[in-house]
Amino acid sequence: MxxxxxxxxxxxxxxxxxxxxxxxxxxxxxxxxxxxxxxxxxxxxxxxxxxxxxxxxxxxxxxxxxxxxxxxxxxxxxxxxxxxxxxxxxxxxxxxxxxxxxxIRVEPRDALISREGLSLEELPHGAKVGTSSLRRSSQLRAIRPDLRLESLRGNIDSRLRKLETEGFDAIILAAAGLKRMGWEDRITSLLPVDVCLPAVGQGxxxxxxxxxxxxxxxxxxxxxDRVTSLTVTAERRFLAVLNGGCQVPIGAYAVWNGMNGGNSPAGAGSITLTGMVGDPDGSLILKETLTGEDPASLGEKVANKLILQGADRILAAARE
Incomplete structure (x- = not known):
C-alpha cells in the first residue's frame, strides 16, 4: 500500500x-x-x-x-x-x-522559576521578575505591586538562560512547555489559578x-480528546467574544465536571469556566465564574458578564 x-x-x-x-x-x-x-x-x-x-x-x-x-x-x-x-x-x-x-491537555498553570528557590510570596520586596505576558503581569501586580516586572522574550531555553545572566530573581513560564521538554525539575512552584489564571488554551x-x-x-x-476539546472550546469562545489577543490581559480556564444526567449538548456534562480581564497595571482585575452544559454558550455568558462589569473599556484602553 x-x-x-x-x-x-x-x-x-x-x-x-x-x-x-x-x-x-x-x-x-x-x-x-x-x-x-x-x-x-x-x-x-x-x-x-x-x-x-x-x-x-x-x-x-x-x-x-x-x-x-x-x-x-x-x-x-x-x-x-x-x-x-x-x-x-x-x-x-x-x-x-x-x-x-x-x-489531552497537560498542566495548564503558569510556573514560577526562582533563582533562589523562593515562592512568589517569599520573593524579596522589589524582586526582578521576567515575563512576556500582559496577562501574567496584570495578575502579579494585583497581588505583588512591589515586584519589578520586566519583559522576557525568546524561546523557553533562552528564557531559562536569561534567569541566570540578566539579573532576574524569578521568571514565569507556562508549565506545559517545561513538562513537554522534560524540565519539570526547574519549576520552583506552580501558580494557583486563583492567583494567576492561565491563558486561553494553555497546556x-x-x-x-x-x-x-x-x-x-x-x-x-x-x-x-473530548474533554479537552469541550473545555478549550468554552475558553476560546470567551476569547472570541472579547476579541482578545496578546496585547490585552485576558485569561480563562474551564474545568469539566463530568456527566450530570441531563440532556446536555453533545453529552458535554457540566463545565465550569472562569474568565478574567485585567488592567495592565493590576489596579483592576475582573473575574467571573459560571457553570453550564454548552461550551460555546458558556464562553459567551462569562464574556458578556465581564463586559457588563466594564471589561470592554479596559480592553479598549489596553489596545490603545
Missing part, C-alpha cells in the same frame, strides 16, 4: 519541534492500530513572532503572531497539518482551516488542517 506523506508544519523552536515530534509519534501509533496509510515529514516555518524578539508581545500587536505563516503554507498546500500551542491560536481561524484535534495543543481533507480529518478525530 502506498503511503500518503503528510507534511507537518511547525515553528522552529526546540519546544515546538519537541511537541511536534511527540504528536507525530502518537499519530504513527494510531496509523498502525487502525491500518491507516500515512507517513510524516516535518517542515520548519519561521513566524513573525519568532522573528521579532526585541519587542514585548503586546507591542508587536496583531493576532496569530506565531501561526499566520504556518496557516498560509497550509492554505497554499505546502503543508497538510500544523501543530500549535493552543494559546497561540487566534479565536477565529481562516476560512478553509479547522482544528482537527485537540489532544493544550491544536492540530490544524484543511477543512476539505477528509482522510486527515478521520485520523485526527481518533487523536482528539
Amino acid at each position: 502506498t503511503k500518503r506523506i503528510l507534511v507537518v508544519g511547525t515553528r522552529q523552536s526546540q519546544l515546538a519541534l519537541t511537541q511536534t515530534g511527540q504528536v507525530i509519534a502518537s499519530l504513527e501509533k494510531l496509523c498502525q492500530e487502525h491500518g491507516l496509510p500515512f507517513a510524516f515529514e516535518i517542515r520548519k516555518i519561521l513566524t513573525k513572532g519568532d522573528r521579532i524578539l526585541d519587542v514585548t508581545l503586546s507591542k508587536v500587536g496583531g493576532k496569530g503572531l506565531f501561526v499566520k505563516e504556518i496557516e498560509q503554507a497550509m492554505l497554499d498546500k505546502e503543508i497538510d497539518l500544523a501543530v500549535h500551542s493552543m494559546k497561540d491560536m487566534p479565536s477565529e481561524l481562516p476560512e478553509g482551516l479547522i482544528n482537527g484535534a485537540i489532544p 493544550a495543543l491544536g492540530l490544524e488542517c484543511r477543512e476539505d481533507d477528509a482522510e486527515l480529518r478521520h485520523l485526527l478525530s481518533l487523536y482528539n
Whole structure:
C-alpha cells in the first residue's frame, strides 16, 4: 500500500519541534492500530513572532503572531497539518482551516522559576521578575505591586538562560512547555489559578488542517480528546467574544465536571469556566465564574458578564 506523506508544519523552536515530534509519534501509533496509510515529514516555518524578539508581545500587536505563516503554507498546500500551542491560536481561524484535534491537555498553570528557590510570596520586596505576558503581569501586580516586572522574550531555553545572566530573581513560564521538554525539575512552584489564571488554551495543543481533507480529518478525530476539546472550546469562545489577543490581559480556564444526567449538548456534562480581564497595571482585575452544559454558550455568558462589569473599556484602553 502506498503511503500518503503528510507534511507537518511547525515553528522552529526546540519546544515546538519537541511537541511536534511527540504528536507525530502518537499519530504513527494510531496509523498502525487502525491500518491507516500515512507517513510524516516535518517542515520548519519561521513566524513573525519568532522573528521579532526585541519587542514585548503586546507591542508587536496583531493576532496569530506565531501561526499566520504556518496557516498560509497550509492554505497554499505546502503543508497538510500544523501543530500549535493552543494559546497561540487566534479565536477565529481562516476560512478553509479547522482544528482537527485537540489532544489531552497537560498542566495548564503558569510556573514560577526562582533563582533562589523562593515562592512568589517569599520573593524579596522589589524582586526582578521576567515575563512576556500582559496577562501574567496584570495578575502579579494585583497581588505583588512591589515586584519589578520586566519583559522576557525568546524561546523557553533562552528564557531559562536569561534567569541566570540578566539579573532576574524569578521568571514565569507556562508549565506545559517545561513538562513537554522534560524540565519539570526547574519549576520552583506552580501558580494557583486563583492567583494567576492561565491563558486561553494553555497546556493544550491544536492540530490544524484543511477543512476539505477528509482522510486527515478521520485520523485526527481518533487523536482528539473530548474533554479537552469541550473545555478549550468554552475558553476560546470567551476569547472570541472579547476579541482578545496578546496585547490585552485576558485569561480563562474551564474545568469539566463530568456527566450530570441531563440532556446536555453533545453529552458535554457540566463545565465550569472562569474568565478574567485585567488592567495592565493590576489596579483592576475582573473575574467571573459560571457553570453550564454548552461550551460555546458558556464562553459567551462569562464574556458578556465581564463586559457588563466594564471589561470592554479596559480592553479598549489596553489596545490603545
